[in-house]
Amino acid sequence: MKKLINRPEDVVVESLHGLAAAHGDLLRVSFDPLFVVRADAPVADKVAIVSGGGSGHEPLHAGFVGRGMLDAACPGEVFTSPTPDRIEAATRAVVSGRGALHIVKNYTGDVLNFETAAELCRADGIEVEAVVVADDVAVEDSTFTAGRRGLGTTVLLERLLGAAAERGLGLDALAALARRICDTGRSMGVALTPCTVPAAGRPTFTLADDEIEIGVGIHGEPGRERAKLRPARELMEQVAGAVIDDLPFRDGDDVIVLLNGMGGTPLMELYLLYNELHRIVAAKGLRVRRRLVGNYITSLEMAGFSLTLLKADDELVALWDDPVLTPALRWGC
Amino acid sequence: MKKLINRPEDVVVESLHGLAAAHGDLLRVSFDPLFVVRADAPVADKVAIVSGGGSGHEPLHAGFVGRGMLDAACPGEVFTSPTPDRIEAATRAVVSGRGALHIVKNYTGDVLNFETAAELCRADGIEVEAVVVADDVAVEDSTFTAGRRGLGTTVLLERLLGAAAERGLGLDALAALARRICDTGRSMGVALTPCTVPAAGRPTFTLADDEIEIGVGIHGEPGRERAKLRPARELMEQVAGAVIDDLPFRDGDDVIVLLNGMGGTPLMELYLLYNELHRIVAAKGLRVRRRLVGNYITSLEMAGFSLTLLKADDELVALWDDPVLTPALRWGC
Amino acid sequence: MATLARFAAWIARLDAVYAEQKDYLTDLDAAIGDADHGINMARGFAAAHQAIVAAPPADVGALLKAVAMTLIRTVGGASGPLYGTFFLRAAPVAGAVAEVDAAGVEALFAAGAAGIAERGKAVVGDKTMIDAWGPAVEALGASRAAGGAVADMLAAAAAAAAAGRDATLPLVARKGRASYLGERSRGHIDPGAASTALLLAAAHETLG
Amino acid sequence: MATLARFAAWIARLDAVYAEQKDYLTDLDAAIGDADHGINMARGFAAAHQAIVAAPPADVGALLKAVAMTLIRTVGGASGPLYGTFFLRAAPVAGAVAEVDAAGVEALFAAGAAGIAERGKAVVGDKTMIDAWGPAVEALGASRAAGGAVADMLAAAAAAAAAGRDATLPLVARKGRASYLGERSRGHIDPGAASTALLLAAAHETLG
Numbered sequence A, B: 001m002k003k004l005i006n007r008p009e010d011v012v013v014e015s016l017h018g019l020a021a022a023h024g025d026l027l028r029v030s031f032d033p034l035f036v037v038r039a040d041a042p043v044a045d046k047v048a049i050v051s052g053g054g055s056g057h058e059p060l061h062a063g064f065v066g067r068g069m070l071d072a073a074c075p076g077e078v079f080t081s082p083t084p085d086r087i088e089a090a091t092r093a094v095v096s097g098r099g100a101l102h103i104v105k106n107y108t109g110d111v112l113n114f115e116t117a118a119e120l121c122r123a124d125g126i127e128v129e130a131v132v133v134a135d136d137v138a139v140e141d142s143t144f145t146a147g148r149r150g151l152g153t154t155v156l157l158e159r160l161l162g163a164a165a166e167r168g169l170g171l172d173a174l175a176a177l178a179r180r181i182c183d184t185g186r187s188m189g190v191a192l193t194p195c196t197v198p199a200a201g202r203p204t205f206t207l208a209d210d211e212i213e214i215g216v217g218i219h220g221e222p223g224r225e226r227a228k229l230r231p232a233r234e235l236m237e238q239v240a241g242a243v244i245d246d247l248p249f250r251d252g253d254d255v256i257v258l259l260n261g262m263g264g265t266p267l268m269e270l271y272l273l274y275n276e277l278h279r280i281v282a283a284k285g286l287r288v289r290r291r292l293v294g295n296y297i298t299s300l301e302m303a304g305f306s307l308t309l310l311k312a313d314d315e316l317v318a319l320w321d322d323p324v325l326t327p328a329l330r331w332g333c
Numbered sequence C, D: 001m002a003t004l005a006r007f008a009a010w011i012a013r014l015d016a017v018y019a020e021q022k023d024y025l026t027d028l029d030a031a032i033g034d035a036d037h038g039i040n041m042a043r044g045f046a047a048a049h050q051a052i053v054a055a056p057p058a059d060v061g062a063l064l065k066a067v068a069m070t071l072i073r074t075v076g077g078a079s080g081p082l083y084g085t086f087f088l089r090a091a092p093v094a095g096a097v098a099e100v101d102a103a104g105v106e107a108l109f110a111a112g113a114a115g116i117a118e119r120g121k122a123v124v125g126d127k128t129m130i131d132a133w134g135p136a137v138e139a140l141g142a143s144r145a146a147g148g149a150v151a152d153m154l155a156a157a158a159a160a161a162a163a164g165r166d167a168t169l170p171l172v173a174r175k176g177r178a179s180y181l182g183e184r185s186r187g188h189i190d191p192g193a194a195s196t197a198l199l200l201a202a203a204h205e206t207l208g
């Protein structure tokens, strides 16, 4: 294992110390219990947007704390969801009387820990709504699974809900907006290489020199199919096809796109993939209203990418364009 | 070689097609000859800032084209400097009567090709000044080498000169400012893994499982020392020590910091390194006025980092804070 | 009779067992999950052991509660809330007592396991820790009905849990992270079922 | 006499040679540079060859100029401007002629090599292509002074360039990318010296 770390067990905390040192103008980090809040929290008269999950997906979630996005993020150990006490404490630290919305990725651990935290908050009179992101089309959604995994729609949701909360929307309206976004966002990922959890010391899975994992999860969970490496064009056709067909997205639809790197993918390759995607969505008659290309929801040093499409409309695009000021996403200010 | 590409020989052009498709609001790409210019070029009554170099270092340079940074970028083949005809054409496309400043990283190929391009421009009555960035402390600066290599100071220089040009500074003043920045910026890099040029198909160098390259160049050139992997703390002490001692930076100095990932380094590790750096510069009495943490001058999928320190003052910090609107760096608008 | 000291010994033993079996459990999780189950369990029970050493609880209920809260705070993942729920539900069933008899042991294990099933909504056959808990609790009851002492009951439970663990091998997972694999989850033992088997084996060694 | 057809054959041969030797040159560059020299040379001479096939130049000077401009436009890196300069300086020395005699051959190679040295500011011993060019041009002159024909001159030049290439092995680089390595550049042949030796060997095979 080759990593720029000290002791594996200190990785999360030391990295958050660095985040705090670099972005003290935007956020503050509480170390016991562990959570991250925007520097000006609690923001008066605003619903608090709280998310979190296992670490190793940076900049998600802590890199999205700040104006126009998250009020608080709760990082767990690497690939391990945070515990309820942290989530409760983070929610308390940012709530201002209009309640809190929890954004949860659909992994059993995250769901269970956020549920417990929400119960603890509610028992104390704090209004909490939760939305569960389950957008990964690689997974069958049936009673035979834990449901679809949460992927890139999380990033878009955090940005859009952050903007809507900033505009003063109430908890119920935000929860409804969140459900609408979750219903119309779809994602799928591909891994070229595995990743290594620092405390484990060896890769979570192995891939032969010419093998890729199609439909990989952000914790390196195996996906739909182990396949041979293929040209970017074919790969993007397969991935975009799966994402587009699932909802389905139709001719004339407006979309917001996230073309996401898994952490170890050069930007050059992401833009090359974007070129393929651009051709495909144009042929399908989709109108790309806004897009992000870069590393936003990663899996440590994994090489690969994921694609997210979200059905957009003028309302969502306007929210998207509102000012955002976080370590990893910033515009309009 | 596992890459998200089609044919190795098309990587640069296809990636630029993607860049153009994603950021048509900010920039335009000319494909023959190959260069990238800001969407509103030429900007009237402004010195044009032009840079370029081999591809594979994204977002450098094309990702920095836009308001407050570069007017044009000239991408070469992967790790191969662009040819003079492209540089000349790019310069012509953005120049507006107040001349152009070429920002060149000190590699023999870049220097020779930019020199030729400048001659071609001047022969045609276009005023061109060039500044050569040679900030890599890993290399001895003596008559026995081609001089120091250009590293992270390039990114800071592109941002600061872009801001100064936007304020209306003339070519001579910009060239003087550029030389001052080059004189007071220092960098050094470390590789944990090598990288593979697509057309070559295999890694540029090899490192054993426990080996790292200290002082690596951005094309995978070997550096000061091949050493054993060590904790982030020791590594940062060595790298920051080398950078700080070289100028030297002294107690009370203001600095702008770039803690840069090489392309394959997770953000979690970069922030962990930033934590170590923060401790070291605080102990040295340096005041970090501004900082960037992320992938800005990369080497394809290489895992590793580089550190750049630039002596700052209120003037540079004010320039830094001016609006910038490019694919990879954006604030104030 | 399972005394307070024996419950404390159980937790101490679990600390040692999960430290020892960390790689085994993590390897199982690497095959069909995210390669952290051993790490999670070792971290949680090290903390739980430390908590009851640092502030020795006055009775069995308090000890189980302290373990529950520590697991919930330190484990995370799916297994944190699930094992946390086990101890949380077991605590009031045991109550503020210095020792627990056979009926009490059966009751507290049954309540804890029911809590896990409720929280995780899994049933036997879903290829989760419930595949070990279900048969174990049944075996406990059967052994006590047949007049077994606490030691006999826990021996039966440990054996049933181990069998339940092994029975997960051919199953397709329907809950938790492994369910994303569909058919590809076949041929692997569920890590949570394995950690449950270890928990009951340790109970047999210490509580009886 | 080196005819226009022979010059064209030389460029065609260089296209073939660098395509064949791409990996060899790139491997040399991987050791002490950035692993692209073979790729650069193959790309450049493929384009140069194509250019003179697509639009056959009318005379030797025009051919050398066309090659120069194509190399400058397509190679990049350090070697692009350097080899480009060679052909650019050689072109007017050859002039608008259909063939070049021994004196002309010496003059055009000398002018071209001097252009490289001027542009790159390297001298023999710096471990660059100049270590092949320097001895080659000297050998050309010596051979002609001794009454050699074009074929003899180029045989001598090719041999001298190959020796110059081999002599770079123990040197420490003082120019170009390899100079960053300091002592670690010892023990490797300079890729540019190797491509120059190939260029002169091809000249011997085609121009004489």
Ligand SMILES: Nc1ncnc2c1ncn2[C@@H]1O[C@H](COP(=O)(O)OP(=O)(O)O)[C@@H](O)[C@H]1O
Binding pocket: A079, A080, A081, A108, A109, A110, C029, C033, C034, C036, C037, C040, C041, C076, C077, C078, C079, C080, C082, C116, C119, C120, C121, C122, C127, C128, C129, C130, C175, C176, C177, C190, C191, C192, C193
């Ligand atoms: N819904 C569920 N009900 C019961 N047990 C579950 C459920 N989901 C997961 N588990 C158990 O949790 C184990 C995984 O725990 P762990 O690896 O620590 O958490 P995570 O999956 O979050 O990484 C699985 O092997 C399984 O036994």
Ligand SMILES: Nc1ncnc2c1ncn2[C@@H]1O[C@H](COP(=O)(O)OP(=O)(O)O)[C@@H](O)[C@H]1O
Binding pocket: B079, B080, B081, B108, B109, B110, D029, D033, D034, D036, D037, D040, D041, D076, D077, D078, D079, D080, D082, D116, D119, D120, D121, D122, D127, D128, D129, D130, D175, D176, D177, D190, D191, D192, D193
């Ligand atoms: N200053 C110089 N003068 C002469 N030749 C040089 C000089 N710098 C580099 N070279 C030659 O160029 C070769 C490298 O060419 P190439 O790999 O194509 O370019 P780059 O180094 O830009 O990748 C070296 O092996 C050396 O022979």
Ligand SMILES: [Mg+2]
Binding pocket: A079, A080, A081, A109, C034, C036, C077, C078
């Ligand atoms: Mg986990």
Ligand SMILES: [Mg+2]
Binding pocket: B079, B080, B081, B109, D034, D036, D077, D078
């Ligand atoms: Mg090169």
Ligand SMILES: [Mg+2]
Binding pocket: C029, C033, C034, C035, C036, C037, C077, C177
């Ligand atoms: Mg797990």
Ligand SMILES: [Mg+2]
Binding pocket: D029, D033, D034, D035, D036, D037, D077
């Ligand atoms: Mg080279």
